[in-house]
Amino acid sequence: MPSVRSSGCLISGTLTPFLYPSINKQLLRSLRHAARHHVPACQHRLNTTVASQSNSQDILPPSKPPQDLERLDPSPDSYALTPFTDRCTITFHAGAGGHGCISFLREKYIAAGPPNGGDGGTGGNIYIQAVRGETSLHKLARRGILKAGAGKNGAGKNRGGERGGDVLVTVPVGTVLREVWRRDPVAEEEARAYSERRKAKRAEEDGAVKGQYRRDQWMLYPGSQPSEFRNMEFPKHPGPRRSNLALVQPKAPVQLDLDKPMEQPMLLAAGALGGLGNTHFVSTDMPRPKIATKGEPGMSLHVQLELKLLADVGLVGLPNAGKSTLLRALTNSRARVGDWAFTTLQPNIGTVVLDSHKGRPMITAGRRGDPRTNFTIADIPGVIEDAHLDKGLGLSFLRHIERAAVLAFVVDLSAGDSVAALRALWREVGEYETFRNEEINAETQKRLVDWKPLVNRATSEFESDTFGDPEVFEADASEMPLPPLTLPPITSKPWFVVATKADLPETQENFAALQSYLAAVRDGTVAHPSGKKNAWKDRPSAVPVSAIKAEGVERIPAVVVDLLSG
Ligand SMILES: Nc1nc2c(ncn2[C@@H]2O[C@H](COP(=O)(O)OP(=O)(O)OP(=O)(O)O)[C@@H](O)[C@H]2O)c(=O)[nH]1
Ligand SMILES: [Mg+2]
The missing domain is CATH 2.70.210.12 (GTP1/OBG domain)
Structure with missing residues (x-):
């Protein structure tokens, strides 16, 4: 029905009475009615508040405007590929x-x-x-x-x-x-x-x-x-x-x-x-x-x-756990969401605005006492078993995890034992840390023996007074890799768990088990899931959410700000 669609778009414009004075009120009313039944095609472009008659409306709470939640379960083509280089x-x-x-x-x-x-x-x-x-x-x-x-x-x-x-x-x-x-x-x-x-x-x-x-x-x-x-x-x-x-x-x-x-x-x-x-x-x-x-x-x-620091919070989870949906629910990100593993192939960064600068500051905590008005979240590709051995997308995304200040472990409550999922994630992260330490040690050893820093060549000439050896100049120094950055250990970072898909049936027991496990870690009755001794276990908590319905996510900013401020 192309004619109805185009007129549906037309009638929403504020200029319509001026451009089309001949359209009388009766006609407008009938066109509006027709357009309501044909909203999906033009709603996207118009960004109006015309209510959609889709099935998803049945599961939404009436207080939320529908388009807010539609963006949490988008069609595969409704995403923006944010360029990212670290x-x-x-x-x-x-x-x-x-x-x-x-x-x-x-x-x-x-x-x-x-x-x-x-x-x-x-x-x-x-x-x-x-x-x-x-x-x-x-x-x-x-x-x-x-x-x-x-x-x-x-x-x-x-x-x-x-x-x-x-x-x-x-x-x-x-x-x-x-x-x-x-x-x-x-x-x-x-x-x-x-x-x-x-x-x-x-x-x-x-x-x-x-x-x-x-x-x-x-x-x-x-x-x-x-x-x-x-x-x-x-x-x-x-x-x-x-x-x-x-x-x-x-x-x-x-x-x-x-x-x-x-x-x-x-x-x-x-x-x-x-x-x-x-x-x-x-x-x-x-x-x-x-x-x-x-x-x-x-x-x-x-x-x-x-x-070195990719974002304040890094979302760590198995593929398809709902990390990208969570990022969409918390921020304005347009990260791609899909019901299959490895939808996300490179980090997406979103910013959570804590203070809209309207009235009193909502949260005034910061690392050095300065008011924090926002924080960033990185949605990282899913971690799989043996990722530390470079399986799946492997080391590249574990490298990104290392660059977040706080880790948010995203576990899917509907996908079996969430305690086992959390432990599997920590195992990979812990193994990666061990692997990286070995790498840095090996690199340091190597450089002690045969690595000379690439100093200003003119200065070195000046010191040695051996001017005129063009060969020294022409060596392609850009090929020489720099040593890896030394970063704080991952296990020393504060962390918490986001238990997603809590809207699905029979997820309550799973969440209760997760909570009691975290309480045991906190008390020291159970070892830290990474197996490392000095790992952070001050106050790990679990937040149940339904990212797809944006329910429970409003508790996350407070938890993050608490962990960020130490
Ligand atoms: N019922 C329900 N489904 C959800 C929820 N969160 C995400 N999903 C669905 O789970 C599927 C995977 O979501 P994604 O956000 O793409 O998962 P991901 O962890 O980013 O996946 P990868 O990028 O592949 O690692 C999608 O079909 C989502 O619609 C939730 O809270 N409840
Ligand atoms: Mg994703």
Whole structure:
């Protein structure tokens, strides 16, 4: 019935009386009636509150608007694939400096005035800032390279070049940045100048050398003959120069653990200085210098970014336990839900807003006393038996579990013994922890023997004074993996259990068994399900919910905030 559908969409619009004044009230009423019976097709697009006549309405409590619950049991195509990346490498290029200008005053009756070439502009800086609200590194992973703007060249009338544009890199809170390699042309030049000075000292000839100049350092007046410069005595080159900002740059190799939101951006790589205009080279011998210096080239920094903290809460559960449905019930997430295992293939992050900023704060607890207005939840792919041996989606998602502050074990009350399910989940997590510790130990051993940190190569040259081995430079350092991050043990994290599908019949006994098991763990009469000694067991609790009906989920934020605040 395409005609009815289109008119159904039409009548809901507020502009209808103006656009279609001929449609009388009677006709509108009959169209509305027809549209009500054909809502599903256009309701999605209109986002109206027209009541659906679907079967699901029978099981819904009358107080809830139906569309709120429809999103908890969506059709397979009603989801958004949120891009997600928790580790990436990226190269930052700070801006190069603009060149100095060679110019002379020229006015009426002053045919050949004094020099007035301005200096080149400074290159743009690279800043980094950890902010709340970002949950993934996918935007940076897609860029691969980020360049700050180069400084503009100087101009006549002593006008300096414009500064290059800065780049601000925003990353999620909990990102770890580690330097893989860097190329700092100014440091290389410093090393070169140092070794040349030593050579010159030996030959007892320092200072200006007639007819000898490095073409890559100087700008030459285009109107002159090359022979002019061949016979010219060049002034001493000012040498490699750095901006004062470079002093506040973090020392090489950069290692940053950005685990708190930053109020101000932090400088990562300062832009290079611009070249000097020809006014700087005026002397009695050379009153009208036809030379200026080039701008310094900008530095490059290749770093690895890794999310140490993925989200405040990680949902850990067997496949099909209802994790994605729970995330949809708690947040605005559009995670895919399906009645089959491995519906979720990569983490989905949702944000639970605790305070709507209307009236008094609802919950004012935080890790350092600051008011917490929201927290994030990560829906992670389902864990299966022997996942720690890389079965199923294996280690990749266990890695994500390690990156949550609080673990929420999601067990399906309708799928057999939930105590056994919880223990199976903990067994995998515990095994993974053992496996990871071994991995880190092995890595440390290896690196003690043959791993050299990838330090600033120019600095190492400077120290060794063995300039000029290009082979050392060309080694592809990006291939060299960095050691794994050291993270707090998973078993030390606070945890609780979300018992889902409590709306299904005969789930009460299962939940009662789960509760008594948790009470026994708390009291110490039963060992911690991971089998680890120092595991967290202060106050594990179980929350029964029906995620599909959004019942019982409102208790979860309070439990999470309690565990997050320690
Ligand atoms: N009756 C009932 N069904 C539920 C509930 N929660 C989820 N389901 C259903 O269980 C099935 C699996 O839900 P998902 O949310 O996709 O499960 P999952 O844990 O994310 O699954 P994977 O992503 O494969 O690990 C879907 O058909 C849901 O509709 C619930 O509280 N009650
Ligand atoms: Mg899922």
